[in-house]
Amino acid sequence: MSAAAEVQRTAAVDLGALLDAGDGAVVTLVAGETRLAAHRAVLAARSPVFRAMFQHDTLEASCGEVRMADVGGPVLRQLLSYMYTLQAPQLTDTAPELLAAADRYGLSALKAACEQRVAAQLEVETAAAAAVLAVRHSCPSLTAAAVHFIRASDYKVMATQGWADAMRSCPEHLTEVSRLLSEPPAEASAGRGSSSPSTTTRPLDDPGRSPAAAARHTPPPPDDAAVSRLRSLSQQERGRRLIQAAKQGAAEQLRELLAAGADVAAREEGLGSSWTALHWAAYKGHVAAASCLVGAGAEVDARESLYQGTPLHWAARSGHAGVVRLLVGSSADLNARDRWGQTPLHWAAKWGQAEAAAELLVAGADGGARDGKGRTPLDLARQNRKQQLVDMLTQR
Template sequence: MEPKIFKTALLNNRGPSVMSAVNEGLEATVADLGALLDAGEGAVVTLVAGETRLAAHRAVLGARSPVFAATFRHDTAEARRGKVVIRDVEGPVLRQLLVYCYTGEAPQLAGVAPQLLTAADKYGLTALKGRCEQQLVAQLDVHNAAAAAVLAVRHSCPGLVESAVAFIREHSHRVMASQGWADAVLNSPCEVIEIHRLLADLHQESSEPTTQDSEPPAATPPESGHGGTPAAASDAAPPPTDLHPRVHEPTTQDSEPPAATPPESGHGGTPAAASDAAPPPTDLHPRVHEPTTQDSEPPAATPPEVAHGGTPAAAVPPPTDRISRVRNLSAKEKRRRLLQAAKDGALEDLRALLAVGADTGSWDWYGWTALHYAVKRGDVQAVRCLLNSGAEVEVSTWWGDTPLHRAAMKNNVEVVSALAASGADVNARAAFRWTPLHFTAMYGHTEVVTALLDMGADRNAVNETRDTPLKLAIENNRDQLLDILK
């Protein structure tokens, strides 16, 4: 899709909610200016931004901005002196802010939209903020998309978040090879973590697992660029990542990878004895599938007698008719259907596919396995079924998320407990060295925070920018977690 057409479509899709705010602001302008008729002595205040000084009427500022209104209503230093110093807004941006307060227009919006959006958010100018969102969506390109997404996440702009994230996914390789992406990774790691999560969620909602006729493209380990971002990426390659890339040797039509022999004991998800031909276990390190011949099918998985926690591996065995329908499928098709069953929550299909040896280690274009899909759905039965059949509990996505990271993000205590009981590392590191506790502290998930701490999560763990879970909780106003994390 051409970038111009893409941006126009996104803008039109987000139009009603943003336009509503803009229209309300324009309709209120005349009423706000009418307050000048009653303004008396002391009605003028000076706004200062650097070397810029602008005179304005308190009545207009107070009517347009709830923040200015509160400043002038109370006995503040600004109200007494008649001067407001604005330290985080540049002179040209302040001028546009003031012009908007008086006229409902921002003539130079195209040049200052990012800074003006920040100022509009600070002073509660909802209509101006919406107009800035419109402008930024219209200006999206591969160089500024990362900055726009960071700005949208930081200032809670749902429309711009959706548009910027969709644009990044549409042009992922070019965006992630740009200086703009490198700057975002270096300067705004918390926002980039959220963008990664949104990209993964968007992919799950908009795409199907790999089909029988399409294998995931081979991943070429990228060269390191600024902030751990690849310096260059091919348009045919999967999304680049600064984590240890996993290498997937694409199989041909006549070659299938062997299935991993299920473990005797489910704890840790590690087989008691593995065949030399079986793919090696992985954490964040490269995973390599060695091709075999067309006639080599993975052996059927034999469910262990005792699952994690002493629960039978299959409380309800899959119906024989379901097994018969999938028994003779190719290994590739079994893998595809296993991913789809986990994604859809089709538990009986999942059990049948596992019973005939579907490979639990298969992943899709973004590195998601069936276990990741089941965790995302919060499907505890599917999660346990996969773990009992040998699914690797420490497998990671392209962004470094293990199933436990995803469960922590989704605030699912039961799934977190099931993964931990199977040997998941509660202090595993994802992108930028975030642990599951970092994620759940940022999102304010009290029950999961408590559960992870009980399981041995390190409350003093620091990520790449030296943030502890407590610091993230404070920065995101998660007051209910402060005593727990101290």
């Protein structure tokens, strides 16, 4: 229901009820040291939460006092003012807290007004908190605005203290925000922004999906006939096909080959190096294929022989944040060293891969790690004129 519709529906509380209510018409709302008197009839008319509270045999209904531990004093005053006047207060710094309170007490029009105010106040340092707030309280328009802002700021938000704080305090909500950032813009803004499952089509085996979504889109079991045919091939041929399927991101073929006994540790030799299927999936950015391989037991810290890079090195070098997130979540070594002592973050910084670098930093990669020549990721970003990475690593 729109804000205007709600105002029309509830504009006239039956003020006669205030006269007829008699004893107990007034209750005291308590938030910390703040105590405010209010009429039950007004609270019940505006908020379904208060209505249910007063209609049943609750402690609040019997004692005439409602303690609101989840609301601060200033926010309580604004909340109560709105319930009496249906006029949103002049919101400033309390907009995020008032939005949360409006959501808890079922005041949809006030919540919508707060969404607009928070979206208008987005800044690099506060965008992470705003995005988490939007996801937690199912605010589609604010979620879309925050995701767009983070992208438009070249992902500098992901290198702020605000992002790090959100990672510590609200990891499940920030994971949802990160997943939205990894989607194409059209998908991320098409009705996303709530913590409820989405109907947006996503690739099978995408590790960023919620458990409910994963259950709805569980991949079908491998085709028995195809598996039977693949079993007739030599182990070498199955390994060759596994590598090829990883290059192409063909997750269904990977499942069939693995079910037929293909060795998940098979390697492709060439150009002086030796790559596993997971190296190829990481380098190409195939999240579903990488997820399939990791699920089958692929070694996440396997080294290719030329540069001694892990799959995480190659995902970072190519800027595939989704694969970086998958590998980090699968306990890949964030600070693994290649032949020259460089970490995945060194590789991301050298090649200017901001999203991948941000994922690594958020996960706890060592921004001050030095390679064999004493250079940090910041040094490599400066040396290669990757200004976006220079800004990100300097802020960090």
